[in-house]
Amino acid sequence: MKYYKIITYGCQMNEHESEKLSGILENLGYNLTGSDELADVIVFNTCCIRENAEQRAYGNIGALKRLKKANKNKIIAVGGCMPQQKDKAEILRDKFPFIDIIFGTHNLADFERLLKQRLEKGKKFIEISNDEYSIKECSFVKRSTYPSAYVNVMYGCNNFCSYCIVPYVRGRERSRNPEDILAEVKTLVESGYKEINLLGQNVDSYGKDLNPKVEFSTLLSRVAEIDGKFRIRFISNHPKDINENVAKTIKKYDKICNSIHFPVQSGSTKILGLMNRKYTREEYLEKIDMLRRIVPDIKITTDIMVGFPMELEDDFNDTLSLVEKVEFDGAFTFVYSPRSGTKAYSMDGHIDEKIKKERIVKLVDLQNSINRKIASKYLGKTLEILVDEFNLEQQIYIGRDEGGKVVHFNSDKNVVGEFVSIRITKASGISLYGEIV
Ligand code: SAH
Ligand code: SF4
Ligand code: F3S
Secondary structure (H helix, E strand, C coil), X not given: CEEEEEEECCXXXXXXXXXXXXXXXXXXXXXXXXXXXXXXXXXXXXXXXXXXXXXHHHHHHHCCHHHHHHCCCCEEEEEEHHHHXXXXXXXXXXXXXXXXXXXXXXXXXXXXXXXXXXXXXXCCEEECXXXXXXXXXXXXXXXXXXXEEEEECEECCCCCCCCCCHHHHHCCCEECCHHHHHHHHHHHHHCCCCXXXXXXXXXXHCCCCCCCCCCHHHHHHHHHCCCCCCEEEEECCCCCCCCHHHHHHHHHCCCECCEEECCCECCCHHHHHHCCCCCCHHHHHHHHHHHHHHCCCCEEEEEEEECCCCCCHHHHHHHHHHHHHHCCCEEEEEECCCCCCCCHHHCCCCCCHHHHHHHHHHHHHHHHHHHHHHHHCCCCXXXXXXXXXXXXXXXXXXXXXXXXXXXXXXXXXXXXCCEEEEEEEEEECCEEEEEEC
């Protein structure tokens, strides 16, 4: 038996690409293992969105030196966003000479060839393509997120938010053909998947590059018209591009979750300008009003960053007041991390680490109190839950409602992958517990 292991960092886009790499490896006869010792091939699918993502990868790759020494035939491959950065592949090669294959985001579909060349010719390979329009279709995807499944609607990003490395490592926006997306969703639903998660860095600019153009809301409604009981989610929306048609489509179809991830980044118009987000605080709040007017029970989550260059106390307070005003159903909070090659990297006014820390603590405290308040409102409610997994450690089933709220409960029979009705009996912090009704 031949074995492989994949270590994934970063976003859902990357998780999905690891599923594509798994597909390639399984087609070649490799079996998945969690063991570094057993694995004949170890792939690191890396992220570089923040410094700490890179540090983690460095640490984990470095830890394999010993294993590689003990077994020279073990293949170690490093791919994804990190080596796609300027000069990073060479830095990785110099730092870790034992790496066998280094490949970029545009070389995902080349991985099979690279692995075969390594095995047959014994040479080490660095392959970083700069084809910013590459489309990485893979013939077989080994999915790992049942009952949920990722489907790319587009690749790349054109927005160049001034802090963000993604446009540099993922290339330009390119939309997949709607017919390909619909066919993939149909196959997934027919084979038992209950949740389709449409992926794009900015789904609201889906289809602008197609001929004829296709609106994201049109794609959404066509996905929702596919037969079968399943949920539709999508990430991420961009406040500058979302329009009423998206909200109306969410409202119109039961299958589309009344839920949206709507990154704000900052509550200060000044900082939003420096970030090149192309909307003001007021415009963001107007879009929130629009979403809540058209879809009254919509759950809204967000991403927020603190400590961007030039963020003064007043700007940070604008972020806090926006968070209080909107009462997000959840927020991913980040400390700004300078990324070499981005515009913000060379801006004036970088913020002291100590102040950044103080701000993130304040922001997290505020959002936690909102989370608790929102969680307590669920007490006594009955929710339709899609069951994701049985957690062996806690001996409990875990699922989510359409708003994405995580719910824990017991069941006598295996209900993974099923929709069940759960009445919420306990809200502890942000965790909800309930029982089947
Ligand atoms: N395309 C998506 C997500 C991009 S990455 C979107 O635009 O919403 C996810 C989040 O990471 C971003 O929303 C942002 O909040 C955060 N992020 C991106 N670059 C960062 C940086 N340099 N430092 C800290 N956080 C960052
Ligand atoms: Fe990065 Fe902005 Fe593109 Fe999101 S929209 S990936 S934050 S550049
Ligand atoms: Fe995702 Fe990280 Fe790349 S967030 S797009 S894996 S830099």
